Amino acid sequence: AQKVTQAQTEISVVEKEDVTLDCVYETRDTTYYLFWYKQPPSGELVFLIRRNSFDEQNEISGRYSWNFQKSTSSFNFTITASQVVDSAVYFCALSFASGGSYIPTFGRGTSLIVHP
Amino acid sequence: NAGVTQTPKFQVLKTGQSMTLQCAQDMNHNSMYWYRQDPGMGLRLIYYSASEGTTDKGEVPNGYNVSRLNKREFSLRLESAAPSQTSVYFCASSESFFRAGMDTEAFFGQGTRLTVV
Numbered sequence: 001a002q003k004v005t006q007a008q009t010e011i012s013v014v015e016k017e018d019v020t021l022d023c024v025y026e027t028r029d030t031t032y033y034l035f036w037y038k039q040p041p042s043g044e045l046v047f048l049i050r051r052n053s054f055d056e057q058n059e060i061s062g063r064y065s066w067n068f069q070k071s072t073s074s075f076n077f078t079i080t081a082s083q084v085v086d087s088a089v090y091f092c093a094l095s096f097a098s099g100g101s102y103i104p105t106f107g108r109g110t111s112l113i114v115h116p
Numbered sequence: 117n118a119g120v121t122q123t124p125k126f127q128v129l130k131t132g133q134s135m136t137l138q139c140a141q142d143m144n145h146n147s148m149y150w151y152r153q154d155p156g157m158g159l160r161l162i163y164y165s166a167s168e169g170t171t172d173k174g175e176v177p178n179g180y181n182v183s184r185l186n187k188r189e190f191s192l193r194l195e196s197a198a199p200s201q202t203s204v205y206f207c208a209s210s211e212s213f214f215r216a217g218m219d220t221e222a223f224f225g226q227g228t229r230l231t232v233v
Binding site: 035043044093095102107 | 146147149151156157158159160161164166167172174175204206208210220221222223224226227
């Protein structure tokens with residue numbers, strides 16, 4: 001069974017603090033993809049990053065960085081020097097192969113509140 | 117470039133009424149999906165279509181039917197709406213047909229906020 005766990009339901013920080021959002025996944029597949037999406041208060045889902053199971057390189061994009069560790073089945077997301085505009089719900093997702101397609105399955109999300 | 121377009125954006129139904137949520141994508145993607153989002157539950161897969169002509173059940177299919185009308189369009193039908201189907205519904209598409217090197221992230225529509233009273 002495929003499963004994504006985001007244990008942090010809500011995180012509250014003050015602007016300029018660093019914050020890490022945790023994501024732990026379960027899958028028996030050897031080929032899979034991991035994603036992070038952002039859902040701001042306006043409600044749309046914004047794709048942030050994709051990582052395949054064969055690429056454990058960490059990635060940095062501006063203030064965002066992602067740490068993928070297969071040994072611990074984790075794909076954590078860090079925001080450095082958080083800003084109010086980072087306030088959103090963040091979803092981690094796992095795509096596994098089924099029936100000729102990759103099926104995205106989502107965690108329950110972490111609500112990040114950044115206070116000025 | 118419209119991406120994924122869902123209609124309507126808002127809908128209020130009475131218990132027992134039926135309706136169809138429409139979804140169209142212009143990215144020539146093979147796969148399309150319907151999710152529902154409820155507070156604290158994340159996004160749960162209702163149905164998906166790996167390619168034109170195929171549909172499969174997801175995690176929460178009861179009370180719903182789908183039609184993959186063509187490669188662009190994937191509709192979700194509620195035959196007899198129930199208050200438990202009050203939710204935000206998202207349609208998504210992706211190019212994910214076992215093609216090495218293809219982007220596999222899902223692109224989402226703006227969502228349909230459905231209330232069943």
